Amino acid sequence: MSTVFPGQDVLVRLALTVTSLAIAISAPLSGLLADRFGRRPLLAGGLALYAVAGTSGYFVSDLAVLLVTRALLGIAVGAVMTAVSAMITDWFDGPRRASFLGLQQAFASLGGVLFLPLAGVLATVDWRLPFWLYACSALLLPFALWALDEPPRVDRPVSGSGRSRHVLRINGIYVLALVATLAFYMAPTQLPFLTAEFGLGPAVTGVVVAASTFTGVVGALAFPVLKRKLTATAITTASVALLGLGWLVIGTAADVVLVGAGLLIGGAGVGLVVPNVNLRLADLATAERRGRVLSGLVTGIFLGQFLSPLAAQPLVQTIGIADAFTYSGVAMAAGAALAALVLPHRNERKAR
Numbered sequence: 001m002s003t004v005f006p007g008q009d010v011l012v013r014l015a016l017t018v019t020s021l022a023i024a025i026s027a028p029l030s031g032l033l034a035d036r037f038g039r040r041p042l043l044a045g046g047l048a049l050y051a052v053a054g055t056s057g058y059f060v061s062d063l064a065v066l067l068v069t070r071a072l073l074g075i076a077v078g079a080v081m082t083a084v085s086a087m088i089t090d091w092f093d094g095p096r097r098a099s100f101l102g103l104q105q106a107f108a109s110l111g112g113v114l115f116l117p118l119a120g121v122l123a124t125v126d127w128r129l130p131f132w133l134y135a136c137s138a139l140l141l142p143f144a145l146w147a148l149d150e151p152p153r154v155d156r157p158v159s160g161s162g163r164s165r166h167v168l169r170i171n172g173i174y175v176l177a178l179v180a181t182l183a184f185y186m187a188p189t190q191l192p193f194l195t196a197e198f199g200l201g202p203a204v205t206g207v208v209v210a211a212s213t214f215t216g217v218v219g220a221l222a223f224p225v226l227k228r229k230l231t232a233t234a235i236t237t238a239s240v241a242l243l244g245l246g247w248l249v250i251g252t253a254a255d256v257v258l259v260g261a262g263l264l265i266g267g268a269g270v271g272l273v274v275p276n277v278n279l280r281l282a283d284l285a286t287a288e289r290r291g292r293v294l295s296g297l298v299t300g301i302f303l304g305q306f307l308s309p310l311a312a313q314p315l316v317q318t319i320g321i322a323d324a325f326t327y328s329g330v331a332m333a334a335g336a337a338l339a340a341l342v343l344p345h346r347n348e349r350k351a352r
Contacts, residue, residue: 001127005063015063015070017306022074023081024303030075030082031295035288039087040150046079047141054134073134078302080137082295089282089290090151095228097282101275102223109216109271116210166284170293173277174300176236181304182311183243183328184270187212187263189309191250194321198256208260212246212267219271226272227279235276237339242269244332251326262325274301 001012034042053072060066088100115133122129187209195208219239226235246266253259278297285293315324 004127008063011063011067015067017309018067019070019074019077020302020306022071023078024299024306026075027078027082027295027298027302028292030079030298031086031292033079034082034086034291034295038150039083039090039291040144040148042079043083043087043144043148044141046076046083047137047144049073050076050080051135051138051141054137055131057131057134058128074302076137078295078298081298082291085278085282085294085297086291087148087151089278089285089294090287095224098227098275098279099224101278101282102220102227105220105223105271105275105278106217108274109213109220109267112213113210113217116213117207170281170284170296173281174296176240176273177277177297177300178304178307180240180243180270180273181301182308183247183332184266185305185308186247186312186325186328187266190312190316190321190324191259191263194250194325195256195259198259208256208263211260212263212270215264215267216271219268220275221271222268223272223275227276232276232280233339235272237336239269239273239276240332240339241336242266242272244269244329244334244336246329247325248329248333251322251324251329253322 001015005012030042030046049072053069053076056069056072057066060069084104085101088104089097092100119130119133122133191209219242223235226238230238243266246262246264246269249262249265250259251262253262278294281293281297282290312324315327319327
């Protein structure tokens with residue numbers, strides 16, 4: 001893209017990040033629409049917009065227009081993610097909800113394993129070809145309209161004091177998602193520069209980074225099993241600890257094998273944390289506000305993606321990429337250890 005649009009490097013980089021920002025900004029509106037008009041219409045509209053805005057990138061020749069299509073794509077992603085999460089949590093409860101949220105995250109990670117390398121292969125032919133991958137949502141749209149019914153919303157009464165405690169817990173989960181994503185997205189944004197120091201090219205680096213997505217699948221599939229044995233707080237603590245340990249291994253790695261090992265460990269942590277916080281939010285939200293509450297998680301995750309390179313850059317410039325991973329890992333491991341000592345695992349187990 002830098003070759004096709006010379007002298008516009010800032011806008012080229014913005015084309016890669018504006019989608020995440022659009023998702024973060026638009027997700028709360030998607031949550032409001034999901035609660036007011038239903039999950040199914042939001043999902044159908046999101047899938048249609050996803051196909052149109054995504055594939056438009058193949059045809060546009062003006063970078064400013066491309067930025068607009070990328071922003072519209074972000075709005076579509078926010079709508080789809082919010083509608084799907086709300087549907088799952090409306091349809092299922094208890095262990096079945098945990099199981100399906102684990103599957104949701106596993107398939108999201110598996111999509112990264114399959115489509116990111118495929119996009120790389122297509123880009124070697126023509127940088128515009130990967131935009132056709134977005135057409136997959138057009139194939140899904142008829143099935144969404146035919147097979148999915150508007151799920152029932154079963155509510156439970158919440159006292160006034162309970163509401164205030166829930167608001168604090170919900171906001172805490174948003175912050176956790178933001179921080180975890182800030183740290184995790186150091187992998188795709190900073191790791192290529194670290195692996196270049198080991199003499200690796202972009203292709204090998206892509207495979208190494210994709211490994212973290214694969215272990216995200218493993219972590220997500222393991223979530224329902226762990227949920228039957230551990231509290232939500234314990235799983236969150238373990239997830240952050242795994243991410244911290246993985247980044248600590250990367251920061252102190254002497255060769256690319258250890259870098260890959262760190263990514264595998266960190267990816268497993270992310271695979272666990274996303275369905276866990278999704279489930280926790282669904283349990284805390286009342287049925288009439290579930291779409292809005294879950295949309296806040298989408299905002300936290302994608303705002304973390306957008307801010308990650310901006311937040312990491314001053315640290316990288318000051319102490320270097322390897323030490324940035326090391327200190328990030330230490331901070332997350334320390335936070336997990338503190339949470340293990342302070343947070344009320346026992347009381348949470350009694351409350352379940």
